[in-house]
Amino acid sequence: MDPVILFFVLGITAGLLRSELRLPAAVYEFVTIVLLLAIGLKGGIELAKQPLGQLLPQMVAVVVLGFVLALIAFPVLRKLGRLQRADAASIAAHYGSVSVGTYAVAVAYLGSQQVSFEEHMPLLLVLMEVPAIIVGIILARGVSRSTRWGSVVHEVFLGKGIVLLLGGLLIGWAAGPEGVLPLEPLFMDLFKGILALFLLEMGLITAAQLTGLRRYGLFLVAFGIAMPLFSAVVGTATALMLGLSLGGTVILATLAASASYIAVPAAMRISVPEANPTLSLAAALGVTFPFNVLIGIPIYHAMATWVLG
Amino acid sequence: MDPVILFFVLGITAGLLRSELRLPAAVYEFVTIVLLLAIGLKGGIELAKQPLGQLLPQMVAVVVLGFVLALIAFPVLRKLGRLQRADAASIAAHYGSVSVGTYAVAVAYLGSQQVSFEEHMPLLLVLMEVPAIIVGIILARGVSRSTRWGSVVHEVFLGKGIVLLLGGLLIGWAAGPEGVLPLEPLFMDLFKGILALFLLEMGLITAAQLTGLRRYGLFLVAFGIAMPLFSAVVGTATALMLGLSLGGTVILATLAASASYIAVPAAMRISVPEANPTLSLAAALGVTFPFNVLIGIPIYHAMATWVLG
Amino acid sequence: MDPVILFFVLGITAGLLRSELRLPAAVYEFVTIVLLLAIGLKGGIELAKQPLGQLLPQMVAVVVLGFVLALIAFPVLRKLGRLQRADAASIAAHYGSVSVGTYAVAVAYLGSQQVSFEEHMPLLLVLMEVPAIIVGIILARGVSRSTRWGSVVHEVFLGKGIVLLLGGLLIGWAAGPEGVLPLEPLFMDLFKGILALFLLEMGLITAAQLTGLRRYGLFLVAFGIAMPLFSAVVGTATALMLGLSLGGTVILATLAASASYIAVPAAMRISVPEANPTLSLAAALGVTFPFNVLIGIPIYHAMATWVLG
Amino acid sequence: MNSYKRKLLTIVTEAALETTLIREIDRSGAHGYTVTDARGKGDHGVRDAGWPASANIRVEVVCDAETAQSLAAHLHDRYYQDYAMILFIAEVEVLRPTKF
Amino acid sequence: MNSYKRKLLTIVTEAALETTLIREIDRSGAHGYTVTDARGKGDHGVRDAGWPASANIRVEVVCDAETAQSLAAHLHDRYYQDYAMILFIAEVEVLRPTKF
Amino acid sequence: MNSYKRKLLTIVTEAALETTLIREIDRSGAHGYTVTDARGKGDHGVRDAGWPASANIRVEVVCDAETAQSLAAHLHDRYYQDYAMILFIAEVEVLRPTKF
Ligand SMILES: Nc1ncnc2c1ncn2[C@@H]1O[C@H](COP(=O)(O)O)[C@@H](O)[C@H]1O
Ligand SMILES: Nc1ncnc2c1ncn2[C@@H]1O[C@H](COP(=O)(O)O)[C@@H](O)[C@H]1O
Ligand SMILES: Nc1ncnc2c1ncn2[C@@H]1O[C@H](COP(=O)(O)O)[C@@H](O)[C@H]1O
Ligand code: NA
Numbered sequence A, B, C: 001m002d003p004v005i006l007f008f009v010l011g012i013t014a015g016l017l018r019s020e021l022r023l024p025a026a027v028y029e030f031v032t033i034v035l036l037l038a039i040g041l042k043g044g045i046e047l048a049k050q051p052l053g054q055l056l057p058q059m060v061a062v063v064v065l066g067f068v069l070a071l072i073a074f075p076v077l078r079k080l081g082r083l084q085r086a087d088a089a090s091i092a093a094h095y096g097s098v099s100v101g102t103y104a105v106a107v108a109y110l111g112s113q114q115v116s117f118e119e120h121m122p123l124l125l126v127l128m129e130v131p132a133i134i135v136g137i138i139l140a141r142g143v144s145r146s147t148r149w150g151s152v153v154h155e156v157f158l159g160k161g162i163v164l165l166l167g168g169l170l171i172g173w174a175a176g177p178e179g180v181l182p183l184e185p186l187f188m189d190l191f192k193g194i195l196a197l198f199l200l201e202m203g204l205i206t207a208a209q210l211t212g213l214r215r216y217g218l219f220l221v222a223f224g225i226a227m228p229l230f231s232a233v234v235g236t237a238t239a240l241m242l243g244l245s246l247g248g249t250v251i252l253a254t255l256a257a258s259a260s261y262i263a264v265p266a267a268m269r270i271s272v273p274e275a276n277p278t279l280s281l282a283a284a285l286g287v288t289f290p291f292n293v294l295i296g297i298p299i300y301h302a303m304a305t306w307v308l309g
Numbered sequence D, E, F: 001m002n003s004y005k006r007k008l009l010t011i012v013t014e015a016a017l018e019t020t021l022i023r024e025i026d027r028s029g030a031h032g033y034t035v036t037d038a039r040g041k042g043d044h045g046v047r048d049a050g051w052p053a054s055a056n057i058r059v060e061v062v063c064d065a066e067t068a069q070s071l072a073a074h075l076h077d078r079y080y081q082d083y084a085m086i087l088f089i090a091e092v093e094v095l096r097p098t099k100f
């Protein structure tokens, strides 16, 4: 098992044992900022090497993928889960969007398995964050006039996550591989160490979400495991269609399978306030994140190997 | 363009678009502390290599330069800008002193242009921080008995900036190049990455200062561009007189052109409280810092090349 | 003198001169977390290389050492120092336990002296943290029924220090030297730089403790110097008995000589609240920490060389 | 020195609401506000500030009784149902009546 | 909108006491609390929050008069002697009487 | 348990003033103070705590009515004009009259 995963396990364990261990909010923010910038930069460097036009099919495909996954999740949550409209819409948005932390773990995993992948994946990551948010808002409130779309767009595109990822992408793209070289000691060499600290904190947070889970029962657990498995299949199929490499397929499956816990919760809190954040975070963080990180990614790897082999 | 500058541009853009991106105060402090220590250490290592006596002419020259620039700025601000006595004195102090962030960008710039410079520059940086503060206080209040010089000296010499720069210098000097080696991964290898985070934050702060600017009009913009250009000429002339190398000349010009936003604002707030900090920060951070970082340094480079060529 | 020590001196000096320099609490926590994890990881890697059973004698020995040192310190504090029961018990617990910061300085010291040592020392460090705490509580309150041992155990074993050290040990042990490789840039390469920042902060904190010292007089100063010297002798003898190498002997002597200021103060505050923390911190941080760091470690080195030579 | 009676309205709520809340305060006619970071527990469970989604803010507004009452009532009607939020009002004395 | 009188109990004490204090509040029957990080000075000297051992917390509890009195008295008896701690109680108005 | 009336003086001002302000409080005869970090908005514009120059502090002093009045008046006269600062005073009950 990759040692960064062990940090996640340490965090969960410490959290469940009610240890005094707690990372200050500022450390969480620092670590998040470095990760987001690092992922953006890495993708940007790659973009500098190839014509953007060539990536257009992939870009369109992941946007559609984001829409579709949210639209599929919604009726399941509504019918099978008997959740309220707003809650179902909000959770659907979480699962249609993506988790940067899960992406980073997948990158680390492929690294230690020495499987290479298309390095422009961070571009797809950014593109896939947004569509599900829009779906979620429309599902919750309809396309009513009263929705303040101005502030929705602001919330979505100017949130910390997107700004740093996109900013990193653009800087990496503008500076190119040579230009970014002096930044590598911080953003590349420390990447795994910083990711370890991030996962330690995520473990502590995940442990706290489990309380939410206990209250809202089995359905969320089932959904939190079944949905990523289903999404990973859709993601793998999409990757196949796009002709991605083995590594690229694993990443796209992981992106599809992952559920957002940075951009989407913030956007939903403002745009669909009547949705209960405890539900979506319990599912996305309490179930799906650990599932993907501990079990899912190797499964998606096996699946991709099988499909592409 | 150096990628660290792009982080500054990202920060300004995010700030102007009112993004939710915000670095916690603790991250700003951490990044500042590492930069200040790194700059000090680097200079100290160099001091260990050469007799201090030999540097005396340069040391005296920059102290005089600090005094002179503040004394020139004051009447301009008072007469042309029609600013109140305290405001003119405070702004003059900012421009007579130096900006560590600008210095760091100049170092990064020369690095990527592969221009070497006298490595003891951090010593001159420290020396140049202080004189203008004293000029500013005297200009504001006269040499009145009521000035509590004890607390002024305390404020100036025991502020975070000077303590860390000077501390770094002394440690670097005592430990020498060999001794500092194990500290290099943090203070040298990460330097540019940390500088990038610092400039990201500076961009956000700069964007916030622009509000101040809008209120106080054109004069500050003009002064914030003309003054560094003039100071750079004086700095270049001084460097010529001192026989500095091309790189050293660019650095000294940049130091002269830069306006303080760490040591001086803190000192002025306590010692000349009637000066409006919005004015000086709008000029120093809202105009001069971005001007130097984006346009000024290459100009000073061209100027030095032309003069020395 | 190792440059990291100079950072400690800088911190003390700045603190005594009442400089404005202050590290935000979040930076202190960040630096502490990285140090604890790094020390744990390093020890864990080593454990992966050798059968744990072989280390059993050492493990038992240091646990006994922790008990014994606390039991020796107590009557001295009570009789010679005429301290109240709770205060004597609390201080005894501090001195029977160990200081991670002092350990890190000893490691850095041996590194720059190019003296190698048994790399599993972090395991002994963890084991030696706890016994003195239990002694302290029993000395203060007897083995009364009313002591809530459940919450004591929780406080002791789930405090930040132990969780991170032990967590690091287990992760290093599970991942092995290969697995930890990608984490090295953060946890190994930056170690000395991070230690420098930590010692800077410790200097500031130490300076603040000196006020406490001034109030409680000479006895604490004498005890704060004599006790580590005595403990170092006991530690050296134990190392000799265990057949440790020169480096290992220095480390064990240093561990014995060091006084806790993370785990023990927190545990005492909850379990022996009537003990005055100013007294124990003044001794442990105001006297013993600087003594060990500045003078003690070289003395223990000389002692070990003499004994083993 | 004379002193004048004003109200201090304190709001503890989710950090995610900061921008929105500040807009509401600006609109209410109050002349200023003070924000500190907080954590806590209430009907919506423990909010321990470990990460942005579980952080609270504590906002104080000094203003006249009428503004305090109407702002409190408005926030109550608009946000109480969907957000972790409490409101309370205390009596305070200030030195400069025109400032608040 | 009607408003109802409640008490605001504020406690400033050592950060080390946070877990213990929260347990006491939970037991007291109060429905919630708010915590902010603080530093300060009092009879136990300067506590400057430079590191955990010298950090303070500032805890607020809105509750009825009886709970406030009994919680304050209990904390006073149990912790005042051994810990840096102050307590004070203010009168506040709240909008929803059942919440507190 | 008996309780005694005291005043709670709250000051919100620029972080740069912390050392100075603490000196003033010490001189005023008050027995202690509590400081928390804050941000806010007032006549001097938005102070968002993004960096030291734009950070606020929130200082509380529990003391007798006379000290509160005279300290407030002194701070008002000395600092209001040049610094971002507000002051307000509330009535509080304390348990130990000699402590404040
Ligand atoms: N009785 C109370 N006293 C003090 N603070 C409270 C109280 N109830 C709730 N809070 C604070 O207000 C936040 C939101 O409350 P709630 O909506 O009840 O969950 C909590 O996270 C606490 O910080
Ligand atoms: N008179 C006071 N006004 C405001 N805060 C105080 C006062 N006295 C003490 N404090 C706070 O309460 C903490 C503990 O007080 P003490 O037990 O007196 O040392 C101090 O560190 C301060 O933060
Ligand atoms: N009406 C108000 N209510 C609460 N806090 C205020 C108010 N006015 C000002 N403040 C705070 O006091 C600081 C200084 O106020 P001012 O001098 O008016 O700019 C602001 O940055 C706010 O944090
Ligand atoms: Na997804």
Ligand code: NA
Residues within 6 Å of the ligand: B069, B094, B095, B096, B097, B098, B099, B231, B255, B256, B257, B258, B259, B260
């Ligand atoms: Na200058």
Ligand code: NA
Residues within 6 Å of the ligand: C069, C094, C095, C096, C097, C098, C099, C231, C255, C256, C257, C258, C259, C260
């Ligand atoms: Na010891």
